[in-house]
Amino acid sequence: MSEITRFGVSIDGTLLRRFDQLIAQKGYTNRSESIRDLIRDSLVQAEWEAGGQETIGTITIVYSHHTRELSEILDHLQHRYYRSIISTTHVHLDEHNCLEVLIVRGKGEEIKKISDRLIGTKGVKHGKLSLTTTGKDLK
Numbered sequence: 001m002s003e004i005t006r007f008g009v010s011i012d013g014t015l016l017r018r019f020d021q022l023i024a025q026k027g028y029t030n031r032s033e034s035i036r037d038l039i040r041d042s043l044v045q046a047e048w049e050a051g052g053q054e055t056i057g058t059i060t061i062v063y064s065h066h067t068r069e070l071s072e073i074l075d076h077l078q079h080r081y082y083r084s085i086i087s088t089t090h091v092h093l094d095e096h097n098c099l100e101v102l103i104v105r106g107k108g109e110e111i112k113k114i115s116d117r118l119i120g121t122k123g124v125k126h127g128k129l130s131l132t133t134t135g136k137d138l139k
Contacts, residue, residue: 048108048131057131059102059115066096067123074121078102081114097125 011019023034048055065071078085084106091099102118104111111131119127 044131044133047133048111050108053108053133054106055108055111055131055133056103056105057111057129059104059111059118059127059129061100061102061118061124061127062093063098063100063121063124064096065098070121070123074100074118077114077118077121084110084114 019034020031023031026034028034047053048057061074063070063074078088084104085102086105087103089101091101093099104114108131112129115127115129118124119129
């Protein structure tokens with residue numbers, strides 16, 4: 001483990017009180033760990049946005065299975081990107097709507113391309129991409 005460095009931060013009192021409320025709601029026991037998590041989150045986002053690093057994550061989509069040929073299109077896309085899609089989960093939300101979660105792994109730029117293609121498919125009501133890194137460079 002690397003050496004711990006202490007540093008000071010100047011912050012408005014109102015902003016600090018709101019931050020303290022937020023970290024208490026999230027269950028942090030101190031500010032340091034919450035600040036470390038914020039820094040890690042920013043580093044992870046910068047890493048996958050750069051596109052070339054190994055990333056993992058999920059693509060979540062909600063769609064109506066009644067949309068003509070949508071299921072076949074989604075299935076075709078998943079077969080096309082089978083090297084990047086590790087697993088999928090399909091849930092019937094009601095008699096019309098489905099939720100699908102795809103676990104993905106690969107270069108950030110490729111995962112973003114897959115996500116944009118799936119979420120942008122006609123008939124997909126909502127989609128969300130959530131990416132992280134493998135964590136091997138995070139302390």
